[in-house]
Amino acid sequence: MKIAMIGQFPPHIGGVGVHIHSLAKELVKNGDEVFVITYPHKNIKDIDGIHVIGTYGPNIAGIRSLFFLIFGTIQLIRTIRKYNIDIVHGHYLYPSGLAAVLASVFTKKKVYVTSHGSDMFCLYPKYKFIQPIIKFVLTRADAVLVVSEALKKEVLKLNIPNIENKIKINWNIVDIEKFHPNDKYKFKKELKILKNQPIILFVGNIIKRKNVATIIEAKKLLKEDCTLVIVGDGPLLNSLKSKVEAEKIANVIFTGSRGDVENIIPSSDLLILPSYSESFGLVLIEALACGKPAIGSNVGGIKEIITENVGLLVEPRDSKGLANAIDLILSNPEISEKFQSNARKRAIDFSKIEIPYYE
Numbered sequence: 001m002k003i004a005m006i007g008q009f010p011p012h013i014g015g016v017g018v019h020i021h022s023l024a025k026e027l028v029k030n031g032d033e034v035f036v037i038t039y040p041h042k043n044i045k046d047i048d049g050i051h052v053i054g055t056y057g058p059n060i061a062g063i064r065s066l067f068f069l070i071f072g073t074i075q076l077i078r079t080i081r082k083y084n085i086d087i088v089h090g091h092y093l094y095p096s097g098l099a100a101v102l103a104s105v106f107t108k109k110k111v112y113v114t115s116h117g118s119d120m121f122c123l124y125p126k127y128k129f130i131q132p133i134i135k136f137v138l139t140r141a142d143a144v145l146v147v148s149e150a151l152k153k154e155v156l157k158l159n160i161p162n163i164e165n166k167i168k169i170n171w172n173i174v175d176i177e178k179f180h181p182n183d184k185y186k187f188k189k190e191l192k193i194l195k196n197q198p199i200i201l202f203v204g205n206i207i208k209r210k211n212v213a214t215i216i217e218a219k220k221l222l223k224e225d226c227t228l229v230i231v232g233d234g235p236l237l238n239s240l241k242s243k244v245e246a247e248k249i250a251n252v253i254f255t256g257s258r259g260d261v262e263n264i265i266p267s268s269d270l271l272i273l274p275s276y277s278e279s280f281g282l283v284l285i286e287a288l289a290c291g292k293p294a295i296g297s298n299v300g301g302i303k304e305i306i307t308e309n310v311g312l313l314v315e316p317r318d319s320k321g322l323a324n325a326i327d328l329i330l331s332n333p334e335i336s337e338k339f340q341s342n343a344r345k346r347a348i349d350f351s352k353i354e355i356p357y358y359e
Helices: 015-029 064-083 093-107 118-126 132-141 149-156 211-219 238-244 259-267 282-289 319-331 335-347
Strands: 002-006 031-036 051-054 089-090 110-115 143-146 167-168 199-204 227-231 252-256 270-273 294-297 312-313
Touching: 002 015, 002 093, 015 031, 015 089, 031 064, 031 167, 064 093, 064 282, 089 093, 093 110, 093 118, 093 132, 110 132, 110 167, 118 132, 118 149, 143 149, 149 167, 199 211, 199 259, 199 282, 199 312, 211 227, 211 238, 211 319, 227 259, 238 252, 259 282, 270 282, 270 319, 282 335, 294 319, 312 319
Parallel strands: 002 031, 002 089, 031 051, 089 110, 110 143, 143 167, 199 227, 199 270, 227 252, 270 294, 294 312
Antiparallel strands: none
8 A cells, every 4th residue: 555644743842753764664564655745845755665755835834834845745746646645644734734625626536634733723723714724634545543532522412414433533643662750861960960850850841731830830939949940942932941041940952953852851740731731642642651750730641641659730820830740749759759650551552553554
């Protein structure tokens, strides 16, 4: 079978790319041929037996998606016709899902779309012009996949005809060989953190939805001594750095974007994801696979991942509650050991990928 997917893909960093990469590798392992059309990048190349095709267009916020829709659709149609593709799969409802649907209109191929979360939780409610587009994509797709129960409920609310018969949860997965307990990488030494100093960790985009500011507020309220390490980049990075500096908040380190998260997480003591909305939270299962406790906001897919055996849930705007949760884990060896001992077992629940096209 030949499958063409479209969406974010390495060398681009992000959860969607990780999801596509995992699915594509499994397909290649099973003897299928996979083509991925992704955003422009100077380092585009085939990896792991996957054919990777870049598109054209400027990487400018606001118009990047429009250019990807245009050039991605054109490239997808060319790829379908040249290689006689069997199935088209758009990851993220707009622009990739729309590109997949438009390509299927011209080529009559079966089309799958996957909603990864922010398309439904952020784009749909925020932009009215996107709403009919997303409904069109969901209506025309032959199969609709979502990465969590919370996201499934959100899609079903739209009352798209026949949607309940073609929607299915297709979890994000974690590579438990890549993410595992590991004391070989000396991340503390790299950052000049004392060996016995606990690290509380955030990994992700520094954007409003990820709510990094609440972690910084909680850091000011902590009773336990620790270092907050923030890994990632984004539009709010400089303002948060300025806040830390202006308020003289001790032991906060911004590393910027990193491509070696599997080396960083094992050096931490717990991972925090306090998002205002989150369809899944891939970094949570990566942390659990490394044997780390997790604290997350009580929203969306986060509360489907963090059980009472592996971490704690807090309200996203409650910096005091977050500080109390951090203090509890850092100060109570019994609770910390319980979370650590169950963490990897929970991650294994998300370690086997299901290939939707075989069903």
